[in-house]
Amino acid sequence: MWTNIQKVLDQRKISIYKLSKLTGIANSLLYSYKNDHVEPSFKNVVKIAEALNISLDKLK
Numbered sequence: 001m002w003t004n005i006q007k008v009l010d011q012r013k014i015s016i017y018k019l020s021k022l023t024g025i026a027n028s029l030l031y032s033y034k035n036d037h038v039e040p041s042f043k044n045v046v047k048i049a050e051a052l053n054i055s056l057d058k059l060k
Helices: 002-012 016-023 027-035 042-052
Strands: none
Touching: 002 027, 002 042, 016 027, 016 042
């Protein structure tokens, strides 16, 4: 899932730090999703999708 999130972040030139500020999800937790391949909770997936203004389908 993180691969799809990272693609959107790269396209829009949004940092993980900024995504953290937009979603209210801790920066360290976002890095855990990225580096440790931890799957985000559904609640956090929804927050990320809303912050990036994309559908949940794009994050699958």
